[in-house]
Amino acid sequence: MALDVRLATETLSAPSELERFLSGRTGDGAVVTFTGLARGVGKDGSTIESLTLDWYPGMTERSMVDIAEAAAARFPVSDLAVVHRCGDIVPGETIVFVAAAAPHRRVAFEAADYLMDRLKTEAAFWKRETGPAGTRWIEPVDEDRAALARWKDETP
Structure with a gap:
């Protein structure tokens, strides 16, 4: 079982x-893979010029590894990859790439889904959007917390 967990400070290529x-x-x-992209429009319809993901070296990577290790313990996967951008990201750029390999598809789908639900709400990133009206901090929303709650019975 291999875990490939990395923080990317430069452009992230999902095809690569x-x-x-x-x-x-x-x-x-x-x-099964998931590629998350930076949106150019906020949930309120406002224009987003850039997304900044601040991180704390060491702490952010550890949070990502903890999430990947929990997925590996929970699902009988062969390998997992989690590559997450940090820094300034423009709309259309890849923010996150997740991959799960398994003997059968259901396990791979569930592992990728689990990884994304936990990364979205628990990974140590501080997110802010910048647009014509200025900068605002982004927090997980009720929908994100509800998605995570599906896994709570066994989430460490």
């Missing part, structure tokens, strides 16, 4: 990450 994750893979029947 997928190629890397698939390289040499012959024993799995399923690979």
Whole structure:
């Protein structure tokens, strides 16, 4: 079982990450990926010019590893990858790439879903959007917390 967990300070290429994750893979029947993109429009319809993800070196990476290790313990996957951007991101750029490999598809889907629900609400990032009206901090919303609650019975 391999865990590839990285913080990216530069542009993140989902196709390159997928190629890397698939390289040499012959024993799995399923690979599920998720690619998160920076939006150019806020939930209130306002224009977003950039998204900034602040991080605390060491703490942010540890939070990502903890989440990936919990996924590996919970789901019988072969390998997991979590690559998350930090810093300034413009609309359309990749924020996060998650991949789960498993012998069967259901496990891979569930592991990727679990990873994203936990990353969205628990990874140590501080997010702010910048637009014509200025800058505002972004916090998880009720929908994010509800998605995470599905897993709470067994989430460490």
